[in-house]
Amino acid sequence: MTDKSPPSVNLAALMDANQYYSKTFDQAELKPAPTKHFAILTCMDARMDPYKFAGLNDGEAHIIRNAGGRATDDAIRSLVISHKFLGTLEWFVIHHTNCGMTLVTDEAIGDLLEHDLETAVHNGECWVNPERQQSENTKPGSSLGKNIEWHTFTDLRESVLNDMNLIRNHELVPNHIKIHGFIFDVKSGRLSAVED
Amino acid sequence: MTDKSPPSVNLAALMDANQYYSKTFDQAELKPAPTKHFAILTCMDARMDPYKFAGLNDGEAHIIRNAGGRATDDAIRSLVISHKFLGTLEWFVIHHTNCGMTLVTDEAIGDLLEHDLETAVHNGECWVNPERQQSENTKPGSSLGKNIEWHTFTDLRESVLNDMNLIRNHELVPNHIKIHGFIFDVKSGRLSAVED
Numbered sequence: 001m002t003d004k005s006p007p008s009v010n011l012a013a014l015m016d017a018n019q020y021y022s023k024t025f026d027q028a029e030l031k032p033a034p035t036k037h038f039a040i041l042t043c044m045d046a047r048m049d050p051y052k053f054a055g056l057n058d059g060e061a062h063i064i065r066n067a068g069g070r071a072t073d074d075a076i077r078s079l080v081i082s083h084k085f086l087g088t089l090e091w092f093v094i095h096h097t098n099c100g101m102t103l104v105t106d107e108a109i110g111d112l113l114e115h116d117l118e119t120a121v122h123n124g125e126c127w128v129n130p131e132r133q134q135s136e137n138t139k140p141g142s143s144l145g146k147n148i149e150w151h152t153f154t155d156l157r158e159s160v161l162n163d164m165n166l167i168r169n170h171e172l173v174p175n176h177i178k179i180h181g182f183i184f185d186v187k188s189g190r191l192s193a194v195e196d
Numbered sequence: 197m198t199d200k201s202p203p204s205v206n207l208a209a210l211m212d213a214n215q216y217y218s219k220t221f222d223q224a225e226l227k228p229a230p231t232k233h234f235a236i237l238t239c240m241d242a243r244m245d246p247y248k249f250a251g252l253n254d255g256e257a258h259i260i261r262n263a264g265g266r267a268t269d270d271a272i273r274s275l276v277i278s279h280k281f282l283g284t285l286e287w288f289v290i291h292h293t294n295c296g297m298t299l300v301t302d303e304a305i306g307d308l309l310e311h312d313l314e315t316a317v318h319n320g321e322c323w324v325n326p327e328r329q330q331s332e333n334t335k336p337g338s339s340l341g342k343n344i345e346w347h348t349f350t351d352l353r354e355s356v357l358n359d360m361n362l363i364r365n366h367e368l369v370p371n372h373i374k375i376h377g378f379i380f381d382v383k384s385g386r387l388s389a390v391e392d
Contacts (some may be wrong), residue, residue, distance in 0.1 A: 017251020027384030034242040044258040046230040055213020062240040065261045067274040074270030078263040189221030191214045
């Protein structure tokens with residue numbers, strides 16, 4: 001790091017935790033191909049741990065995560081790799097309640113980033129950029145965000161179905177791949193199936 | 197599902213595991229913003245569980261995962277959302293040893309998918325498409341894969357540094373975000389820092 005900020009507490013904690021983890025590590029024999037032959041595509045949300053909510057052990061499944069758990073080109077790149085080289089045959093698309101991507105629009109993201117890059121606050125009605133002092137270490141806002149597809153959405157069932165269809169109809173996805181859709185409820189920990 | 201294949205064993209097991217999980221679920225009070233204010237970008241690989249190797253609890257960090265843990269446009273979309281709306285200030289880029297994305301090239305992926313979409317096998321020297329009988333339920337190969345950037349790489353240290361730089365120099369990423377790079381060793385469970 002070239003800045004003058006204090007050493008990172010997170011970095012030290014992560015290194016400590018990893019040292020502890022590696023001392024009792026017993027997974028050296030695991031192979032790259034997931035033993036349960038499936039992949040999960042879900043949101044990056046901090047409240048969701050796919051290992052726990054899906055009852056997974058190390059080595060069993062690929063986990064792909066992004067903002068929203070959306071079937072972006074990059075998520076589909078990962079799924080195609082997962083099948084073509086590592087033999088997965090079944091994919092789970094899992095979005096969740098109270099997702100940040102349902103609480104803002106692509107247009108609002110573009111506008112907020114154009115004004116500044118720092119963390120916005122929600123005033124009860126919408127996201128706003130708080131008043132801030134400019135510092136030397138602050139980049140200005142950028143209009144680049146207006147040209148990015150942020151993959152926000154409003155209806156959870158629709159977003160899951162939309163993404164299942166995008167994957168299903170992709171030219172590089174074999175017909176026989178099983179695709180399941182679910183909504184994870186962050187208040188109950190429960191998965192509900194989304195059916196066509 | 198519209199096909200005639202038997203019901204999925206994975207689906208039943210996942211639903212059972214989730215029912216058990218939700219019965220003892222006690223995370224309903226967690227907020228969307230990660231309490232440790234950081235995000236991890238890493239590979240979808242089945243052998244890596246970021247909660248375990250980084251010592252994380254629910255609610256503490258965003259986890260973004262794709263094939264390779266690469267700083268694709270979509271990963272950067274997720275990181276920008278993570279900072280702009282959910283206040284993360286520190287990001288970890290973590291690639292790993294024995295990554296499938298180092299064992300094939302973009303060119304080979306395009307060629308293999310052009311021939312067929314089914315899982316390839318490694319013959320000790322390279323990936324090949326095994327002889328297969330065409331079935332009704334099989335799509336033909338597609339040349340679309342030749343136009344996709346698959347984000348394969350050869351040198352782990354270089355890939356981590358490259359991705360840290362891509363993120364660091366992105367127009368929507370504030371200068372003050374701390375970016376750390378690591379390599380996870382799948383044989384020891386150990387993280388090694390990658391420094392500039």
